[in-house]
Amino acid sequence: QVQLVESGGGVVQPGRSLRLSCAASGFTFSSYAVHWVRQAPGKGLEWVAVISEDGSDKYYADSVKGRFTISRDNSKNTLYLQMNSQRVEDTAVYYCARAGYRHFDYWGQGTLVSVSS
């Protein structure tokens, strides 16, 4: 069955960096685009970024463009999110989600990132 397992969350100070990972299994990872979606505490979902199947195309929400970088290693079936210059408002649970055609068909359980001094 499709499984997505995020890791790498934690507490980070404003302005610092953190890298999240998402390990995929149960499907051919290299055949799917993958997204990051976040959810601030008690709030709704916010799309963050998407990367194409081979990693050549990447797109970002305006709120993270220039600070976050999405990448993938298809040999390791792993998705990444490098988060630089973090802000308090980046505090959220970060989910990776497999791309259906313009929707999100499977989600991981999420990893919590807390940006605080």
Added chain:
Amino acid sequence: QSALTQPPSASGSPGQSVTISCSGTSSDIGTYNYVSWYQQHPDKAPKLMIYEVTKRPSGVPDRFSGSKSGNTASLTVSGLQAEDEANYYCSSYAGNNKWVFGGGTKLTVL
């Protein structure tokens, strides 16, 4: 990209039907037939319930249905059951490889 607008709450008794609305703009819902709906129970991952406005993934009960008119999409849950109590989020493709979500609706089964 601005968030889609959902009512914060909705409710119904077991066996009844409830409809949750999702209002967007001509840049997202109004242009694209790529509206999807997600169910999220507390502290759980979201689960896809409806995609491409009306399609249900395998395993989702046919009590769940979707529709769209103009810039507004809707999710209808018929024959409400206790396990349907959850938060529901709509999403739409917004062009240029960007997506937008609604703020979520808490569905309570009375």
